[in-house]
Amino acid sequence: MAYELIELDRDGRVATLRLNRPKALNALNAEMMSEVARALAELEADDGIGCVILTGSDKAFAAGADIKEMVDDNYLDIYKTDRFEQNHCSIERFRKPIIAAVSGYALGGGCEIAMMCDFIIASNTAKFGQPEINLGVIPGIGGTQRLARAIGKAKAMDLCLTGRMMDAAEAEHSGLVARVVPVDDLMDTARGAANKIAGHSQPANMILKEVIDAGYELTLREGIRFERRMFQSLFATEDQKEGMNAFIEKRKPHFKHR
Numbered sequence: 001m002a003y004e005l006i007e008l009d010r011d012g013r014v015a016t017l018r019l020n021r022p023k024a025l026n027a028l029n030a031e032m033m034s035e036v037a038r039a040l041a042e043l044e045a046d047d048g049i050g051c052v053i054l055t056g057s058d059k060a061f062a063a064g065a066d067i068k069e070m071v072d073d074n075y076l077d078i079y080k081t082d083r084f085e086q087n088h089c090s091i092e093r094f095r096k097p098i099i100a101a102v103s104g105y106a107l108g109g110g111c112e113i114a115m116m117c118d119f120i121i122a123s124n125t126a127k128f129g130q131p132e133i134n135l136g137v138i139p140g141i142g143g144t145q146r147l148a149r150a151i152g153k154a155k156a157m158d159l160c161l162t163g164r165m166m167d168a169a170e171a172e173h174s175g176l177v178a179r180v181v182p183v184d185d186l187m188d189t190a191r192g193a194a195n196k197i198a199g200h201s202q203p204a205n206m207i208l209k210e211v212i213d214a215g216y217e218l219t220l221r222e223g224i225r226f227e228r229r230m231f232q233s234l235f236a237t238e239d240q241k242e243g244m245n246a247f248i249e250k251r252k253p254h255f256k257h258r
């Protein structure tokens with residue numbers, strides 16, 4: 001089925017999923033997020049895809065959850081539908097590597113879905129924030145938790161309590177984004193990173209992100225034990241033999257499970 005509010009392009013082993021609701025600055029409504037979830041399910045099942053880029057427009061990655069859609073919700077509406085769980089959180093459940101390429105506004109739910117990705121590459125025009133406090137609410141798709149873990153309590157409190165925006169340079173200094181590049185270079189940089197990732201062993205990529213993510217919920221000792229077990233498990237793959245033999249033979253590896 002075709003998509004109306006997102007664009008999905010495949011180039012080799014990299015898929016780019018572009019949020020495309022420009023008149024609303026890519027505000028995340030139910031229809032768009034159901035398309036995102038559907039596209040991610042399609043990409044998860046596609047062995048030809050090794051990495052995904054989630055992006056928006058130059059002006060807005062996404063300006064947040066759609067305020068107009070939820071303004072009339074009462075407690076029971078929003079509780080019973082658990083509006084954001086199923087579709088928005090498909091990004092955090094996605095098992096292959098996924099990069100957020102952010103230009104312009106990444107506010108509220110927009111910042112939250114960028115943080116659900118494995119890492120963020122930002123253009124110099126990117127602006128991040130959790131301005132929900134201005135609407136009489138608080139972040140509701142993980143913003144308070146992921147932002148505090150990413151940039152520390154002081155800055156997370158500052159951003160969430162004041163509702164101010166943080167520019168790309170501050171976001172990079174704070175550890176929220178991995179790289180900042182000029183706006184015209186954003187997609188080339190994201191594609192370069194995604195192509196490199198997609199060329200690696202897929203099981204190793206998937207296990208790697210699972211292990212790093214698990215570290216947020218485990219003690220150091222448990223996390224290290226999990227890492228060790230997962231490291232050991234990769235010796236059951238042909239890709240481990242190929243990767244190590246290729247190094248010894250001074251050639252490029254040709255991973256079977258890409």
Ligand code: CAA
Nearest residue numbers: 023024025027063064065066067068107108109139140141
């Ligand atoms: N929801 C719905 N519509 C939105 C929107 C949002 N989050 N953000 C922008 N829009 C719409 C505007 O209503 C406007 O539509 P109309 O032309 O029909 O009036 C259009 O997008 C353009 O927006 P602006 O005219 O406001 O553009 P601007 O350049 O003057 O300002 C902005 C840009 C600073 C990003 C401003 O639009 C803004 O503050 N947006 C809201 C940001 C926000 O509060 N996000 C948090 C949402 S709540 C949330 O995300 C909760 C959660 O965690 C689950």
